[in-house]
Amino acid sequence: MKIAVLAGDGIGPEVTREALKVLDALSLPGLVLFEGDVGGIAYKRHGHPLPAETLEMARAADAVLFGAVGDPECDTLPREHRPEQAILGLRSELRLFANLRPAAGFPGLEDLSPLKPELARGIDLLVVRELNGDVYFGKKGERDSAGGREGWDDMSYNEAEVRRIAHTGFRAAQKRRKKLTSVDKANVLETSRIWREAVIKVAAEYPDVELDHMYVDNAAMQMVRSPGQFDVVLTGNLFGDILSDQASACVGSIGLLASASLGERQTGFGTFGLYEPIHGSAPDITGQGKANPIAAILSLAMLLRHSLGREEEANRIERAAAKTLASEIRGADLGGSASTGEIGDAVVRNLL
Amino acid sequence: MKIAVLAGDGIGPEVTREALKVLDALSLPGLVLFEGDVGGIAYKRHGHPLPAETLEMARAADAVLFGAVGDPECDTLPREHRPEQAILGLRSELRLFANLRPAAGFPGLEDLSPLKPELARGIDLLVVRELNGDVYFGKKGERDSAGGREGWDDMSYNEAEVRRIAHTGFRAAQKRRKKLTSVDKANVLETSRIWREAVIKVAAEYPDVELDHMYVDNAAMQMVRSPGQFDVVLTGNLFGDILSDQASACVGSIGLLASASLGERQTGFGTFGLYEPIHGSAPDITGQGKANPIAAILSLAMLLRHSLGREEEANRIERAAAKTLASEIRGADLGGSASTGEIGDAVVRNLL
Ligand SMILES: CC(C)[C@H](C(=O)O)[C@@H](O)C(=O)O
Ligand SMILES: CC(C)[C@H](C(=O)O)[C@@H](O)C(=O)O
Numbered sequence: 001m002k003i004a005v006l007a008g009d010g011i012g013p014e015v016t017r018e019a020l021k022v023l024d025a026l027s028l029p030g031l032v033l034f035e036g037d038v039g040g041i042a043y044k045r046h047g048h049p050l051p052a053e054t055l056e057m058a059r060a061a062d063a064v065l066f067g068a069v070g071d072p073e074c075d076t077l078p079r080e081h082r083p084e085q086a087i088l089g090l091r092s093e094l095r096l097f098a099n100l101r102p103a104a105g106f107p108g109l110e111d112l113s114p115l116k117p118e119l120a121r122g123i124d125l126l127v128v129r130e131l132n133g134d135v136y137f138g139k140k141g142e143r144d145s146a147g148g149r150e151g152w153d154d155m156s157y158n159e160a161e162v163r164r165i166a167h168t169g170f171r172a173a174q175k176r177r178k179k180l181t182s183v184d185k186a187n188v189l190e191t192s193r194i195w196r197e198a199v200i201k202v203a204a205e206y207p208d209v210e211l212d213h214m215y216v217d218n219a220a221m222q223m224v225r226s227p228g229q230f231d232v233v234l235t236g237n238l239f240g241d242i243l244s245d246q247a248s249a250c251v252g253s254i255g256l257l258a259s260a261s262l263g264e265r266q267t268g269f270g271t272f273g274l275y276e277p278i279h280g281s282a283p284d285i286t287g288q289g290k291a292n293p294i295a296a297i298l299s300l301a302m303l304l305r306h307s308l309g310r311e312e313e314a315n316r317i318e319r320a321a322a323k324t325l326a327s328e329i330r331g332a333d334l335g336g337s338a339s340t341g342e343i344g345d346a347v348v349r350n351l352l
Numbered sequence: 353m354k355i356a357v358l359a360g361d362g363i364g365p366e367v368t369r370e371a372l373k374v375l376d377a378l379s380l381p382g383l384v385l386f387e388g389d390v391g392g393i394a395y396k397r398h399g400h401p402l403p404a405e406t407l408e409m410a411r412a413a414d415a416v417l418f419g420a421v422g423d424p425e426c427d428t429l430p431r432e433h434r435p436e437q438a439i440l441g442l443r444s445e446l447r448l449f450a451n452l453r454p455a456a457g458f459p460g461l462e463d464l465s466p467l468k469p470e471l472a473r474g475i476d477l478l479v480v481r482e483l484n485g486d487v488y489f490g491k492k493g494e495r496d497s498a499g500g501r502e503g504w505d506d507m508s509y510n511e512a513e514v515r516r517i518a519h520t521g522f523r524a525a526q527k528r529r530k531k532l533t534s535v536d537k538a539n540v541l542e543t544s545r546i547w548r549e550a551v552i553k554v555a556a557e558y559p560d561v562e563l564d565h566m567y568v569d570n571a572a573m574q575m576v577r578s579p580g581q582f583d584v585v586l587t588g589n590l591f592g593d594i595l596s597d598q599a600s601a602c603v604g605s606i607g608l609l610a611s612a613s614l615g616e617r618q619t620g621f622g623t624f625g626l627y628e629p630i631h632g633s634a635p636d637i638t639g640q641g642k643a644n645p646i647a648a649i650l651s652l653a654m655l656l657r658h659s660l661g662r663e664e665e666a667n668r669i670e671r672a673a674a675k676t677l678a679s680e681i682r683g684a685d686l687g688g689s690a691s692t693g694e695i696g697d698a699v700v701r702n703l704l
Binding site: 079082084088114115116119135136138140141142145146147148149150151152153154155156157158159160161185187188189190191192193194195216217218220221222223224225226238239241242243244245246248249250252254 | 431434436440466467487490493494497498499500501504506507508509511512513537539540542543544545568569570573574575576578591594595596597598600601604606
């Protein structure tokens with residue numbers, strides 16, 4: 001079982017270190033780790049945010065444990081050299097088409113949410129975001145127009161792309177509360193019309209899952225008004241970018257949430273995927289021991305579950321993380337004073 | 353001064369009637385009203401949701417007072433005949449390029465917000481949404497692809513389009529707290545790259561306004577976490593659709609918020625525009641006297657301010673609406689039992 005560890009920039013290395021501590025404590029047999037550079041640090045060392053050797057290492061692995069990318073020193077670089085191009089490159093090169101973003105409150109931490117407690121308590125949803133298509137990876141450029149320089153981007157989805165992610169969404173719903181909300185803008189976009197038609201066709205194969213459709217503006221409204229109504233939210237790359245961040249903000253603990261980006265390839269143990277905390281590189285607190293490693297540790301749990309078929313260990317980690325969060329060991333983000341390392345140690349202690 | 357009144361479907365006529373009651377009470381000299389069909393009702397009567405005579409009536413007016421469109425009986429019609437095409441048609445035909453959506457809580461009604469009271473109290477923002485460009489009005493269609501049928505939409509902005517809406521945004525900011533947040537997705541979209549460059553150029557003409565840029569995913573997050581940070585939010589058609597609805601949901605009183613869609617043409621008294629409540633046609637409560645007319649009445653206030661140069665009357669209406677909201681006269685949406693007509697009457701009484 002090969003894991004490529006791409007810790008990246010900012011607090012990425014600090015939080016990834018704690019995830020690896022937890023992995024180590026599990027003493028899984030036959031595990032090999034590789035480490036590679038990615039993001040701003042990779043640009044500085046190799047002239048590219050996603051060097052060929054890093055990409056090959058990721059490709060050869062069964063799973064990628066990803067930290068964070070983003071470095072203020074790279075902000076003035078041309079777009080193709082900026083750190084976030086690394087994550088876009090990994091998604092497309094490794095065909096990571098399915099982004100899973102669970103958003104649920106942690107018992108005892110409902111107060112972190114900006115929403116009223118009775119609304120916050122009800123949040124338990126999974127955003128399933130398509131990650132290889134849409135306006136992200138279509139043709140784009142600049143052209144002349146009567147109104148001067150014009151920037152343009154081609155937005156599209158075809159039936160095969162929608163079917164593939166829809167199956168991921170419906171299968172996830174079957175393991176949850178069996179409700180799927182497909183979000184689009186079918187009253188305006190042709191891309192969404194095809195999206196909706198294809199989702200409806202796939203739904204016929206999942207009669208046990210209840211399907212409804214919501215326009216993205218209404219979804220953004222409902223996510224604030226009554227987020228508890230959502231189970232699985234299935235959507236495209238652009239709307240998923242917006243709604244998954246909004247959902248995380250509703251939970252309130254952005255520093256605690258993990259994500260998976262799955263490909264099509266089967267690893268022998270599960271599905272190839274990349275796992276990362278949803279928080280960024282947080283340059284403002286880098287190197288101060290203030291970063292909360294829970295999201296990185298929960299990303300590791302998702303990795304074990306989806307890519308390595310280790311459901312039991314995944315559950316153990318998740319229970320240990322929840323136990324730690326409910327204890328007096330709290331990081332600065334939760335009003336406590338525990339350091340990154342102390343939180344990681346506590347999760348290890350709570351593993352049993 | 354000519355006003356075209358397009359009351360539309362569902363509760364549109366009921367709430368528009370109350371706005372007209374308020375207008376009548378003002379006894380403005382030289383006012384002429386025209387009424388036209390729009391939306392589902394127009395489709396049923398004339399075979400099109402935006403009949404040519406309605407469009408001409410709107411074009412010939414100084415302002416359009418719009419109710420709502422949307423009718424469940426039209427849901428199965430092909431897209432070009434559906435009620436919402438009327439509003440898209442009016443926006444493009446009348447070149448209504450600037451959508452102003454104020455979102456602020458009403459004193460005493462903070463509890464309507466799904467956010468915690470300390471966050472809700474701080475919301476006082478204006479979304480300035482471009483309404484004539486972006487992926488809404490670009491070329492679009494269906495094409496064959498290796499993955500089957502593919503829906504596509506061309507997203508674009510040119511410098512002139514961005515400059516035009518940016519001026520609207522900066523001028524609005526000058527009259528408010530002098531802060532403008534431009535929202536885009538410049539790390540992914542060429543459309544956004546041009547957007548950002550053009551906004552930065554226009555900003556040079558408004559040195560008194562503080563400008564910052566935010567990616568749309570972060571904006572959706574911040575709108576929930578700390579909405580009080582926003583003054584003017586300047587954004588494109590698609591992101592504006594999502595963020596303005598999200599902002600309204602954060603305020604909590606969707607039934608109370610108004611909007612303006614301004615064109616370029618000067619009327620002699622102000623700027624030509626269309627004014628509408630942001631709530632929809634609400635077929636579930638139509639004809640029961642349960643609709644709250646405050647949003648329609650506040651839309652009238654915006655009409656008087658922007659299109660007819662009647663700032664004083666606009667302020668009077670806004671004060672009367674606020675006074676009514678703070679009184680015991682409350683509609684069903686606010687836990688009271690006052691009817692649509694009773695609320696309208698109360699606003700009239702509070703006008704002085
Ligand atoms: C960094 C950026 C390109 C990326 C995206 O838009 O997908 C990020 O916001 C995310 O959601 O992972
Ligand atoms: C009805 C729909 C086409 C419209 C839009 O997307 O602009 C609506 O959501 C709005 O915001 O006015």
